Amino acid sequence: xxxxxxxxxKTPRFHRKTVSKHGKKQSFxxxxxxxxRVDFRMPDGSRKTKVFHxxxxxxxxKAQLKxxxxxxxxxxxxxxxxxxLEEFSLIWFEEAVGGRKAPKxxxxxxxxxxxxxxxxxxxxxIKFLDFNHSRKLENYILRSGKTNRTVNKxxxxxxxxxxxxxxxxxxxxxKVRGYKExxxxxxxxxxxxxxxxxxxxxxxxxxxxxxxxxxLTLNTGLRLGEVCGLCWDKVDFESNQIIxxxxxxxxxxxxxxxxxxxxxxxxxxRTRAVLLKLFxxxxxxxxxxxxxxxxxxxxxxxxxRRFRPSQVQARLDKIIRFHDLRHxxxxxxxxxxxxxxxxxxxxxxxxxxxxxxxxxxxxxxxDKACKFVSF
Numbered sequence: 001x002x003x004x005x006x007x008x009x010k011t012p013r014f015h016r017k018t019v020s021k022h023g024k025k026q027s028f029x030x031x032x033x034x035x036x037r038v039d040f041r042m043p044d045g046s047r048k049t050k051v052f053h054x055x056x057x058x059x060x061x062k063a064q065l066k067x068x069x070x071x072x073x074x075x076x077x078x079x080x081x082x083x084x085l086e087e088f089s090l091i092w093f094e095e096a097v098g099g100r101k102a103p104k105x106x107x108x109x110x111x112x113x114x115x116x117x118x119x120x121x122x123x124x125x126i127k128f129l130d131f132n133h134s135r136k137l138e139n140y141i142l143r144s145g146k147t148n149r150t151v152n153k154x155x156x157x158x159x160x161x162x163x164x165x166x167x168x169x170x171x172x173x174x175k176v177r178g179y180k181e182x183x184x185x186x187x188x189x190x191x192x193x194x195x196x197x198x199x200x201x202x203x204x205x206x207x208x209x210x211x212x213x214x215x216l217t218l219n220t221g222l223r224l225g226e227v228c229g230l231c232w233d234k235v236d237f238e239s240n241q242i243i244x245x246x247x248x249x250x251x252x253x254x255x256x257x258x259x260x261x262x263x264x265x266x267x268x269x270r271t272r273a274v275l276l277k278l279f280x281x282x283x284x285x286x287x288x289x290x291x292x293x294x295x296x297x298x299x300x301x302x303x304x305r306r307f308r309p310s311q312v313q314a315r316l317d318k319i320i321r322f323h324d325l326r327h328x329x330x331x332x333x334x335x336x337x338x339x340x341x342x343x344x345x346x347x348x349x350x351x352x353x354x355x356x357x358x359x360x361x362x363x364x365x366x367d368k369a370c371k372f373v374s375f
Contacts, residue, residue, distance in 0.1 A: 040138050059206045067172060085129065086122035088170055089113055091163065096164050103251040112157040116141050126165050130175040133278045134158070138182070148182040155181065189357055190320050191328040203314035210306055213289050213297075214325065219271045221329035221347055224322050227252050228297050235275055241266050242275075244348065248299050259348040334361045 025173045036058035037051045039370060048065060052058040068296030083091075093113075097106050121133055141151045159176055168173040192200070197218060204211040217227050222244065229248035236243065245262035247254050257263075267275065278288060303322040311319050326347070333343055341354075344355040 032299055038062050038065070041159055046179075050322055052139075073215055082125060082127065083170065085121055085126050085161075086118055088165055089118065089122075089127050092164055092168070093137075095168070102249070102254065104249055108153070109157055112154045113368065116144075116154050117158050117161070120142070126162070127171050127268045128219060129162065131179060133178045134179045144260065146183040152181045155179070189331070190318075190324045192318065192320065192324075193332040194332075196316060196318060197328065199316060200311065202315050202354060204310050208306065208310045208312065210289075210297075210302070212306075215274050216271060217322075217325045218329055219274075220265055221269055221326045221333070222265075223258060223326060225249055225299065226257060228287075228289060228299050228302070230278065230288045232282065232288060233286065235279070237272070237276070237279075240272065242271075250300060252295065257348060259350050261348065261350070263345065263348045265346060330355075330358050331361055 033053075035051050035053055036055050037049065038058050038061050040048045040062065042048060042065070050058075050061060052061065093106075093109065095110055103107070107236070117137065120137050124133065134155070138151060138155055141154055146154075150343065159174075159179065160177050162171075162174045166173045175266055201215065201218075208214075213227060216222070217224075220227075220242070220258035221232070226244055229246040230242070230244075231246065234243040234245060234317050242265045243262060244257060244265060245255065247257050275288070283292075283294055285288075287294070287296050289297055291297060307322050308319065330343055330347060333338065333346070339361055340355055341352065343358065347355060349355045
């Protein structure tokens with residue numbers, strides 16, 4: 001017996017008499033309304049019945065139920081509660097984010113949800129979300145004046161939520177997977193030449209308490225969070241190496257780096273000399289660089305309150321971000337003959353593509369690449 005049935009609702013007949021322009025009487029009767037009822041038994045024993053006024057809507061609903069049934073027969077999973085994106089986001093944030101993601105990552109998800117995703121798509125059931133909704137969200141963020149880079153970040157958060165909705169069994173298929181990112185302009189690689197490094201260090205040696213921190217960063221390529229989170233238990237003078245396994249964030253010290261993996265950095269002579277000097281004068285704090293009371297340096301303040309003013313006072317024409325000290329290290333490493341693949345390990349990049357932004361500085365690397373084609 002088919003689970004799609006045509007019902008004819010019997011409506012009371014009524015007659016209306018009218019007079020035509022020719023004087024003849026005419027009568028009209030109301031037509032019977034058609035409806036289409038879907039009656040479907042789900043694999044868990046539940047029965048789903050719904051009535052539609054259009055046959056196409058009934059057939060689409062029936063097809064969806066069949067897909068859900070087949071999924072259960074194939075995988076043993078059945079679609080969970082029919083929820084809106086707003087309702088699912090509460091479940092998702094508690095189960096997939098809270099306590100499992102870094103505080104900074106969780107804050108990014110919360111910002112995307114509250115400011116962009118939920119205001120646009122929150123009331124829509126997640127099973128209906130598709131490419132058209134993605135475009136609607138993207139346009140909304142663009143109209144707020146955000147750059148393509150920022151738009152892509154929020155859209156990536158939205159796609160992550162939808163991926164997890166599929167994994168958690170709330171939708172059959174993530175229909176926004178594969179939605180393309182906006183093209184974004186790559187930032188120019190900014191770094192100091194040797195003269196600029198010399199000018200800055202000559203000034204800070206006598207005028208900035210963070211001089212040793214700058215020297216260490218320029219000689220190791222550490223990220224700001226990694227150098228601020230460096231503790232003495234990770235400095236091994238016997239093996240002459242530093243173990244990078246922690247990072248200081250706005251929410252405190254974290255036992256992992258941005259890449260999620262520990263790495264080992266050999267000390268050059270300048271790095272070893274700086275660390276030995278600091279070790280002899282350490283005040284009992286576990287941190288290599290700390291305030292006078294032994295607490296870690298204020299992570300948020302170093303770039304704007306200390307590093308940038310020192311550049312201005314040193315009368316440098318090229319004012320850079322603290323992270324550009326890492327670019328300075330990497331750029332000179334390559335220009336002095338270092339391998340791109342070795343640099344990848346030193347910087348802690350998971351993908352070689354990230355390190356390839358320095359490839360154009362490696363003359364030998366580029367020369368070898370050119371030799372692959374010759375006509």
